[in-house]
Amino acid sequence: MSITITDTSGFRALADDSRKRNRGPSVELLASLEPDGVHVAGLLMIHNGHEMRVRWLVKVTGQEQPASVWMDNGFDSFERYAKRIDKNAFERICFECDHRWVGDIACPVDGCDGLGELPP
Numbered sequence: 001m002s003i004t005i006t007d008t009s010g011f012r013a014l015a016d017d018s019r020k021r022n023r024g025p026s027v028e029l030l031a032s033l034e035p036d037g038v039h040v041a042g043l044l045m046i047h048n049g050h051e052m053r054v055r056w057l058v059k060v061t062g063q064e065q066p067a068s069v070w071m072d073n074g075f076d077s078f079e080r081y082a083k084r085i086d087k088n089a090f091e092r093i094c095f096e097c098d099h100r101w102v103g104d105i106a107c108p109v110d111g112c113d114g115l116g117e118l119p120p
């Protein structure tokens with residue numbers, strides 16, 4: 001199993017591609033991205049058969065919890081700037097309850113609906 005991530009330069013490139021599409025990050029969010037941040041694709045779907053629609057969890061400078069934003073991208077840009085990695089290679093930290101685990105993005109703690117972000 002794998003997860004899909006990008007770095008800040010990749011996220012900015014995807015944001016450029018999203019400009020002519022329906023959904024993308026605000027100028028304010030782009031300005032606040034953590035320069036060394038790792039951004040995680042939480043939900044991925046194919047939209048109208050011609051583009052990716054992805055909910056990103058974005059690392060923001062000076063903020064504990066990731067920001068959530070939907071972005072549409074062409075398949076070419078998405079393949080180029082987003083990369084799949086082995087999810088088992090990373091320990092996650094739940095931003096709701098601080099539980100740590102390795103695996104899926106959803107927190108495994110009963111009753112917690114938090115999501116796990118990748119450690120810095």
Ligand SMILES: [Zn+2]
Pocket residue numbers: 094095096097098099107108109112113114115
């Ligand atoms: Zn949790």
